[in-house]
Amino acid sequence: MKLLTKVLLFIVTLSAVLSCIALEDEFSPTVSNNIIADKVYYYYDSLHINVMFRDNALIEESNVRISLITSTPSENDTVSFSFDTTYTNVAARLLQFDSTFIVPLHAKTGKYIFESSNKDASDNIIRDTTYFYIDTDTIAPLVTDFSVQSKNEIHQNNNQFCRGDVVIINAFVTENAALKRVGAGIGENEITYFEANGQSTSTATLLQNSFSIPNDLTDGSYQLKFVVEDMFGNSTALSENITILCDNTPAELISFEEESGISVPASFIVPLFPGEEFNLSSLIFEDTGGLDSARLEISRNGTQGDVTETPITFDLEGVTKTDLSTIFDEYFLFSFDKVNAVEGDEISVNVLVKDLNQSWENASSFNFSLIAKKDEAPEIVINHLVINDVPTVVPINEEYDITDLLDENQDLTIALDGVINEEVGLASVKYKFSSDNRNIQSFGRIIDLSDDELSYPVSISDVIGTTFPINDNENLSGKITYSLEIIATDFKEQADTVNFVLSAVY
Numbered sequence: 001m002k003l004l005t006k007v008l009l010f011i012v013t014l015s016a017v018l019s020c021i022a023l024e025d026e027f028s029p030t031v032s033n034n035i036i037a038d039k040v041y042y043y044y045d046s047l048h049i050n051v052m053f054r055d056n057a058l059i060e061e062s063n064v065r066i067s068l069i070t071s072t073p074s075e076n077d078t079v080s081f082s083f084d085t086t087y088t089n090v091a092a093r094l095l096q097f098d099s100t101f102i103v104p105l106h107a108k109t110g111k112y113i114f115e116s117s118n119k120d121a122s123d124n125i126i127r128d129t130t131y132f133y134i135d136t137d138t139i140a141p142l143v144t145d146f147s148v149q150s151k152n153e154i155h156q157n158n159n160q161f162c163r164g165d166v167v168i169i170n171a172f173v174t175e176n177a178a179l180k181r182v183g184a185g186i187g188e189n190e191i192t193y194f195e196a197n198g199q200s201t202s203t204a205t206l207l208q209n210s211f212s213i214p215n216d217l218t219d220g221s222y223q224l225k226f227v228v229e230d231m232f233g234n235s236t237a238l239s240e241n242i243t244i245l246c247d248n249t250p251a252e253l254i255s256f257e258e259e260s261g262i263s264v265p266a267s268f269i270v271p272l273f274p275g276e277e278f279n280l281s282s283l284i285f286e287d288t289g290g291l292d293s294a295r296l297e298i299s300r301n302g303t304q305g306d307v308t309e310t311p312i313t314f315d316l317e318g319v320t321k322t323d324l325s326t327i328f329d330e331y332f333l334f335s336f337d338k339v340n341a342v343e344g345d346e347i348s349v350n351v352l353v354k355d356l357n358q359s360w361e362n363a364s365s366f367n368f369s370l371i372a373k374k375d376e377a378p379e380i381v382i383n384h385l386v387i388n389d390v391p392t393v394v395p396i397n398e399e400y401d402i403t404d405l406l407d408e409n410q411d412l413t414i415a416l417d418g419v420i421n422e423e424v425g426l427a428s429v430k431y432k433f434s435s436d437n438r439n440i441q442s443f444g445r446i447i448d449l450s451d452d453e454l455s456y457p458v459s460i461s462d463v464i465g466t467t468f469p470i471n472d473n474e475n476l477s478g479k480i481t482y483s484l485e486i487i488a489t490d491f492k493e494q495a496d497t498v499n500f501v502l503s504a505v506y
Contacts, residue, residue: 026128029055029118031263035130043177045103053095054121063117070111081107137177140234146171148240152356162246162357165213171203177232185223215359246357247289257282268368275338275424277410283324287355290318295352302345336372338491345372348349375424377494382418399501412470419457420488430487433468437480476506
């Protein structure tokens with residue numbers, strides 16, 4: 001019985017030991033990935049990573065890491081490309097990592113390591129490493145739908161160009177990484193470059209009105225070169241043969257006219273009073289090959305300083321004949337300031353017109369100068385004093401005896417017959433009628449003319465419009481002297497004065 005008990009105890013003990021041995025995990029976990037060893041990736045390539053972590057028991061910790069181990073220095077490689085993440089307390093027998101990485105633009109180039117590790121709950125661990133490479137962009141940009149033509153519609157019809165023509169370069173450019181610039185050049189001239197961005201562009205938009213046929217090229221056949229470059233030195237070059245053939249007959253001035261009839265002498269120097277207007281109401285140019293554009297250049301020189309105004313340019317759109325006055329309109333109206341202009345002030349006007357084959361340097365022109373004339377003071381010219389409707393010559397500033405006239409007529413009414421001469425404009429006219437007798441009331445007025453539109457010379461009776469009375473009064477005795485003073489003042493405060501002195505004995 002004791003022997004049987006010992007045998008049973010041994011069997012139970014052995015079973016316990018064997019059971020403990022079965023629970024110990026001596027199997028390492030596994031890890032696998034889909035990365036192809038030593039593969040080269042480029043900017044914007046997709047890097048798809050799929051990693052399977054397995055363990056016969058439970059996974060404790062898993063790690064995925066991407067890092068650069070050997071750099072290939074380049075000035076454009078400035079962006080770090082790395083990844084490192086750890087999954088802890090997984091407590092599962094299977095873990096899958098699946099993700100897609102995009103190689104960023106300007107990622108640092110060189111040799112990279114992809115490493116994954118798997119550790120189970122018994123601290124069994126396994127690591128797997130795979131190497132791959134990131135290299136700079138080596139693919140040249142792609143150019144499609146390339147064509148060139150002149151913006152000048154007349155030249156489009158015969159597939160020709162001329163100096164100064166804007167060249168329309170049609171092309172669609174695509175790039176796998178990043179564009180840097182596009183350029184164009186004709187013949188031996190240097191390439192003109194234009195900055196480009198992104199991965200695609202339309203050159204018609206990028207080069208809009210910015211590239212033209214150089215003015216130093218003569219008529220003949222040339223090669224137009226078109227170049228596209230990306231940020232990494234890859235380039236694509238195309239070319240197109242073009243023909244330059246210009247109409248060398250310049251635009252022709254047909255006629256011109258000033259609205260009020262002011263003539264332009266052969267010297268093309270026009271004297272003009274301050275405030276007087278010079279308005280080009282017609283300026284006609286013609287060119288059988290088509291007019292391209294017109295430019296107005298104005299400079300002002302005088303005591304107020306010298307000023308060159310910003311040129312004004314209008315597109316003539318290839319018409320063969322045009323009246324520029326309808327285009328420039330109010331820009332063709334010139335005058336000197338009434339108040340501030342002085343004799344000798346100058347306005348220089350230059351109208352340039354070029355046809356479709358001319359440049360501004362050899363454009364046709366129409367130019368003239370306006371010179372400010374001296375603004376003299378107003379002049380009062382009174383031919384007569386009209387006394388009771390009878391024109392009477394009365395000297396200025398000399399005493400004139402009206403005793404007999406007063407005795408004959410009892411009452412006298414005096415009006416003015418004359419004009420005021422002025423070249424620029426009257427600001428005011430003042431009159432005053434007074435006597436040396438306190439019993440006779442004086443009167444007068446200042447007439448403001450600064451806002452009136454007057455034609456000169458102006459009638460003094462139209463301006464003053466009043467009469468001056470002298471009456472035979474029985475209450476008066478002795479000699480009485482009357483004074484009638486007229487003062488005309490212009491915008492520059494220059495004035496002319498006349499004074500009539502009348503006397504009568506009562």
